[in-house]
Amino acid sequence: MAGTNSSIKIELQPSPVVILCEPQLGENIGTAARAMANFGLWELRLVRPRDGWPNEKAIAAAKKADHVMNNATVFETLEEAVKDLTLVYATTARMRGIQKDVIGPDEAGRRMASHIGGGQKAGLLFGREKWGLLNEEVALADMIVTLPVEPAFASLNIAQAVLILAYEWRRQSGQAETLPFGSLLHEVAPRSELVGLFEQLEGTLDESGFFTSPDKRPTVIDNLRTALTRGNFSSQEIRTLRGVISSIDRRHQRPNPKRLKPAPKTD
């Protein structure tokens, strides 16, 4: 789904900090940065990235998420990386022997939205590609967040986990109420025009002998009107439909000896 509008300036709003613990591959740092940028997150912290920092592969994978990459900071310890945060969630796909509450991304998004809305700072911890977070790292978090995956197919990469959490943050913080573009629905015609269509149609059907049983006529008409009302036609569409009816009707009025034969195929 392409669609980035590069003429729009990015506004850095308060949002959760993303902390990657000992990320191994630069590509994953870059794709995580993009996932953050997709949903308006921008504060990235790296604890001992394996291949050092800055990392060219990370920058290449981040594509245009420069505002995230340029803001990224590196820490020697996780304790340093979380020291200004007052709410920290550890994301993990593994059952652990740790006595912490486990919540889903929607609950995490809701709590972060309320926390950050109250002027405080929240962060999300993500672990190494191969073996996730260490128990001592999870111990620094308030709760564990896990994704409601199919247990038989639970493997997500870091960028995907970041994407879901970032999406939930945006959704729950109310920013998602504004979609990037809205419905382009036309103006629905005034009801009188719709009734005009009905009357024309029903008159035509009366003349064509459509209503074989007079007692059923009102029910059939109700059903037709119900179906056509659901279309929410515009004035233009009603004019077109009335034209369609007239056209078919006129064809009926001018008996054509060929009309019972199928139309010749043209392709």
Next chain:
Amino acid sequence: MAGTNSSIKIELQPSPVVILCEPQLGENIGTAARAMANFGLWELRLVRPRDGWPNEKAIAAAKKADHVMNNATVFETLEEAVKDLTLVYATTARMRGIQKDVIGPDEAGRRMASHIGGGQKAGLLFGREKWGLLNEEVALADMIVTLPVEPAFASLNIAQAVLILAYEWRRQSGQAETLPFGSLLHEVAPRSELVGLFEQLEGTLDESGFFTSPDKRPTVIDNLRTALTRGNFSSQEIRTLRGVISSIDRRHQRPNPKRLKPAPKTD
């Protein structure tokens, strides 16, 4: 986030069909299949995949999502691919001149959950990597779904768009209420043990001269008790804490001439 449990059998539950229109790269078909599998979707339909089918790159990228790849079906036209569906959403990141309602993923998930829960079939259309869906393809859908992305950074790949929609389907269909693992919280100690801790602590503080102003003692005690109650301590933790208090207290009782000096640094 690794964590797939391959000993669990995958159950194919009714879920939305994913339809990729003219996907170009096999890798993207494979990663979309994985994103589907993460949240329990399994029915993949491909309309005119550019590089034919089966596609080795797709199978490699899908890793273990075999149940999705093996079920994938190929269609010559989108009309054929949607013919058994009664609800179809077109996902797009672009504003279009099409008169359709535009909804977000949460609303789409809710409607699909209700539709599929009622025994009907729903599908999600995704477009080509480079230019998305054609207007004539969107015209076959009931509504447009778009993601609540940051407008200045709206570019998502197909697998990411599938991931968010699949997540929302799972969340709204109620399957997400069961997380893959739950909290492992200990049993909280009976309140009497907590009171025992309070009384020991307060007795110790009385003896140590902590309460300098007797009028304020009740308030200070209330605050301490409030703070300690929030810990939801287990019996074992309370025993440990009581040991901590006793230990500090005993140190106090045996005056040590060195105790006012800072402890020597050991590192």
